[in-house]
Amino acid sequence: MRDLVVATVRDILAAHEPFVLTRERPWDSGLWAELAEAGLTGVGIPEEAGGSGGELADAVAIVATLAAGAAAVPVAEQLLVAAPAVLAADLDLPAPDEPLSAAVDGAVTAEPRDDGDGPGSWTLIGTATDVAWAGVAQHLVVLAGSPVGPVLALVDVAGRETTHAANLAGEPRGSLVLQGVTAAGALLTERQADELRARYALARAVQLSAALEQVLAWTVQYAGERQQFGRPLGKFQAVQMQLAEMAGEVTAVAALVDSAVQAIERGDSPVLAAAAAKVRAGSAVEVVARLAHQVHGAIGFTQEHRLHHLTRRCWSWRDEAGTETAWARVLGAGLLADGPDALWPALTRVL
Amino acid sequence: MPSTLTLAPVVPSAAAEQVRAEVREFLAAELAAGTFTTHVDTWLSGVDPAFSRKLGERGWLGMTWPRRYGGHERTAMERYAVTEELLAAGAPVAAHWIADRQSGPNLLRYGTEAQRAEILPRIAAGECYFVIGMSEPDSGSDLASIRTRATRNGDGDWVVNGAKVWTSNAHTSHYAITLVRTSPADPAHRHAGLSQLLVDLSLPGITVNPIRILDGGHHFNEVVFDDVVVPGDMLLGEEGNGWHQVTAELAFERSGPERFLSTYPLIAEFARRVADSGDPAQLATLGRVSARLLALRQLSLRIAGALDRGELPDIPAALVKDVGTTFEADVIDEVRRAVDVPASLDSPDPLGRALAEAQLHAPGYTLRGGTNEILRGIVARGLGLR
Secondary structure, three states: OOHHHHHHHHHHHOOOOOOOOOOOOOOOOOHHHHHHOOOHEEOOOOOOHHOOOOOOOHHHHHHHHHHOOOOOOOOOHHHHHHHHHHHOOOOOOOOOOOOEEEEEEOOOEEEEEOOOOOEEEEEEEEEOOOOOOOOOOOOOEEEEEEEOOOOOEEEEEEOOOOOOOOOOOOOOOOOOOOOOOOEEEEEEEEEHHHHHHHHHHHHHHHHHHHHHHHHHHHHHHHHHHHHOOOHHHHHHHHHHHHHHHEEEEEEEHHHHHHHHHHHOOOOOOHHHHHHHHHHHHHHHHHHHHHHHHHHHHHHHHHHOHHHHHHHHHHHHHOOOOOOOOHHHHHHHHHHOOOOHHHHHHHHHHHH | OOOOOOOOOOOOOOHHHHHHHHHHHHHHHHHHOOOOOOOOOHHHHHHHHHHHHHHHHHHOOOOOHHHHOOOOOOOOHHHHHHHHHHHHHHHHHOOHHHHHHHHHHHHHHHHHHHHHHHHHHHHHOOOOOOEEEEOOOEEEEOHOOOOOHHHHHHHOEEEEEEEEEOOOOHHHHOOEEEEEOOOOOOOOOOOOOEEEEEOOOOOOOOOEEEEEEEOOOOEEEEEEEEEEOOHHHEOOOOOOOOOHHHHHEEEHHEEEEEEEHHHHHHHHHHHHHHHHHOOOOHHHHHHHHHHHHHHHHHHHHHHHHHHOOOOOOOOHHHHHHHHHHHHHHHHHHHHHOOOOOOOOOOOOHHHHHHHHHHHHHHHHHHOOOOOOHHHHHHHHHHHOOO
């Protein structure tokens, strides 16, 4: 099934060239409609919940393929983060063709409503910031703090006003005022909240891994085509060294991210594996994007060339869903949980 | 990603985890008994024949080899777990390391029945040690340019003349698998005319001269061959097939966890500092370094998995060694920037001593087993660029 799903996504992507995101055109709604029509925005979601079925790995494959294609749609947020969280919390999942995003940075608080709506009803207070696809998503999963513990709230945000902000690639990252909004929600344990944040980080790591791999492929291809001094760039040893260095980074990231996804599929706790994957993928961006642009020369530094669609995303994704530094601290602290003399056993347990 | 660079993911087997636990218990007991102390880069510098014999007694050498040669018919994944635990503990494994890692497998692939029966059980017992006889004073990375010659005499024996350098632990080892030119160099076929000889280092005409490394330690040597008569039956593999054999041997040489764990004892010492301070910036440094290490583990485990499938993943091994040895050296600066500890071998602070050991050994990480420039050339080939 996975190969078929990926082939279908590729076919759909082929008809949608990446475009420069602007305030007026903040996402590729046409692409989303086609993906939704094909059932691809519901993969990994059980059919009885309104989805298309399939496993986490199928959803990961879709997200990776779309990331490599610089697709401007909220599929990573929906398939890998928000929808699984809603299902795990036993809330009603919106239809998969209505974009669903997530805000997990904890800037919002939730108060239980005691007006007869039942314990699953909450009043949200505050502003969700840096919301991926703010203004595009129709529904938002909000990880809020409350006096009784973390709350996962599901908010209908269609038409709700958002501030304009974008990441380096132009993807919407605005804020949503949720002051006094009533939402269905469920209490989570601290561990579940940590795991949700980790899944978001892993989703970005999956996107980074796929995008970095594509950047390498484009750069190798360009080095084979571009002639200078009478031969292809790729025949110069200095350029070969750069491409090999990129390949080392990309291969290391891919191995760690794949293994982290598989660990979560096996049911292992995702937090340290996701932290490691996010940190490692993020740290590869500097090398891979720098060398890709160096090899591409001036043309890669323009909006005319496709390279920026991925390098600008990578420069942002490494900071999103928790910065590299934040996740590095989580990983460092997690590895020392049993004391420094148990560091090595802890490392061999992460993956 | 080109398929030449990537390998299928693997999950450690229950057997691997079992032997990992056994090795861990053994090492904890040895450390507690004070039979060794942890150091950086001990797989080349920590020679301790008694320790090697203990590993042999426990069945942790020659693990993947057939039982009839003293081996234990275990998987590469199990061997991976054992080697990784030994490296993480900074245990003194240098005496047997080359023999167990590459000389034994080379003998299994190319050796005669007599050579295998004679030597492999002794390696597996932790009693017989090997050195790599590849580089020469005038041939570093350009192995095809070696000049050590072997010619047949009237008795059918080989007469060897020349010199090998950077032969780690030749002064404590028994054999050198020596790459020699058995036919005159042919500029049109640079890789032709090379052969491997199994040379007993106690033979007359061999001189081992120490070469000190930066910290004053002695594992490097120059080995000079002056009309050394090597019995004719000590040819390893086929005459003229040396280049191919060396290439296969390098896949074993380049693929193991020693290519990213040489400075792990420094990380372990740093972790003690971080746990004491709880400093957020130090925690982040530990996390960053750990994420790189975890990625390298996954790559290296995949190579072990490929070896279990009977593959010889030379291109992925070159890639792992490039990324891994770069990491080993980067660890030093990551730790340096996170602490206020001057590096000194005489430091009262164990972290200062670990920094000093790691730094003084650092230039070697990205040279030994093929420079990173050579490795990147191999990776570039994997990318289809050459």
